[in-house]
Amino acid sequence: MDWAEARGAEFAQTREGQGFVIEQPQAVPGPLRIEWGESQRSYLPGTELRLRCELGLHPDVQLMVLCSDLMEELESKVFEAYTDTLKTRVDTDTPEEMRWLVMFPKFEGASLQIVRQRYGVVGVTRELAHAWMESELGAALAQASQDLLPPGHPFVLMCMRGNLYLRTAMSEAELPRVEGLVRLVECAAREAQRVSNRVAETGAWPTTTSVAWTHSSRPGDAG
Template identity: 35%
Template sequence: MFDALKRLIDPDHVESEDARVLLAWAKAEGHTFKHVKGKTGGGHVVEAAAGWRAEWGSSQRPYIIGKELRFRAETGIPGDVQMILVSKVLAHTLESDVFSRFTNAMQTQIDNTLPDEMRWLAMHPPVRLPDESVLSRRFALFANAEPVMTHWLDADTVQALEEAATSWWSDSLVLVLTLNRGILTARMGGQPLENAQLKLVSALFAKLAARLQVVARLVG
């Protein structure tokens, strides 16, 4: 009852410093901020007028400890297209985890309890990234539909990714970009949240999602 009264008096009330940073960023950018309930304690959702959303709450992936921040957007890309873009350092870590689970259990097939993106590293072929680019040296892209990825990686998209790779998207940053069932998702650690980081990641994500929406019309 006390919690209900607090929400009535102060609907934007949040309990943690990370949530306060998320709320301040959402208000400054003109986004809608919402509380959500869940079995693992709930979290918060930020909805942008452009159609994408950010979700903050308990981690849904074993490679992200504590809170997780997710950016998600419907793209219109066919649902069977699957893609994962990660730094090569993180790809190696995830691949090692998959291999360890596979060999330790002496399995004859890839563990279906693993997150999709971890299995895709073994299942899907690598997509060639632009030669002589920071992107090709530091990142890996795997997909089951290379023509779609080729359309997506136009000059503006590559430039946006290059700028991120040379400024804030470091090898130590756990950030995984995936496409599945037509939804583009970026997953990263949600502790601690910083306003500058939220601005940079959301700006890149919005560009990547918008380009995929254009590609969906081209390949559809």
Template identity: 35%
Template sequence: MFERLKKVFGSDKPDAGDSAASDEAVSEWAGTRGFSFTGMGKGKGFALKGSVGNKPWKMERSSPSRDYIHGEELRARGEIKVNDDVTVLVMNRALKDALEKKAYQAYTDTLQTTADHNMPEEVRWLAMYPEVGWESLPKPFWQRYAVMADHRSHALAWLDPHLVELMMSWPEPSPDAQVPFILMVLRGKAYLRMQYTPADMPTLEHAALIFTTACESAIAGLSNDITL
């Protein structure tokens, strides 16, 4: 009976440090990948730097910069210098629905006479760029993610099968479909923003893999010298 009670009240759970992404664990992992690591102090996050095709990128773990992200945030930017005119935005569908609902409520609020300056920039992107799709990607992808783009051909050129597979194969315990996630190409750069849940090494490693793969795919498919 005592063993059963221990399980009920969580006494048998492993220590958080067994899977949590401590600065020491991240620094050691980053070294094996050729990334640089900069700690910001215990509990304050860190920064990773690397390069893809000789183009620099940076990923940070920090407090959230958007109100739809709870806990900690992972955000990354890649200076990949692809076509400035290309805009492709991938967002998990639950976040898209929530932002659209928030925007609609703000628009229809009769007491609100001025624009809501707290509305995240992502809401404007949703209004500017239509959702696109194509049949070659599996239905579960479209159930989890929405893709918005200035041109459908740009989305097709960027979201190759390998990148899509990575976005659908998070390691367990994986971020579920409700966890805010955004991956995009905008103004010649690649960006990632997501809620860091669960905040463990497998999630961090996979997020970094998705982002660097997204940079590689964008360089290959969306460079200025490629005509779509």
């Protein structure tokens, strides 16, 4: 792909020829991996686009923004599952994006109305979620809601394990959409680094989140 080459990245089709992987080790603000192929999440039917930006964030920076329709869907599923007797199985089998909806507080104070209407936000604390969203990221999400992420389109953006991850449904890998989502990830990554630096400098952390943090960061969880 010419676009990948122009970015100094390597493009490769997957073994089955049903998708692709783009690796950009020298990306700014951090090494970037872009994958398109069969969805790895049940809530994203068909094929998905996955992006991972390696940032070395402070381990306490755990934040997530997702489209509001998907948030409602996942909340319904996870709360139903948590009322079942197989709670231990739910803890180990469900991905972080579902468990975090139970463990972490919601941030509902976005200054932009379109962001409040179209996205749900949770974080290990509301203060960190506020710092991440009330920035260029909030404006970028508002812009993306106009065309890149239309109403009801499944989308998840997460900071965890030091990295930034994006997942979204994508039936066809159209270059303009891929480019737009890469720009969104780059913006979110810069703002996540800013938040991470602040956490590293202050060293202060609310003790009320320590239990949730422990359970949401099990080694071996898939990205």
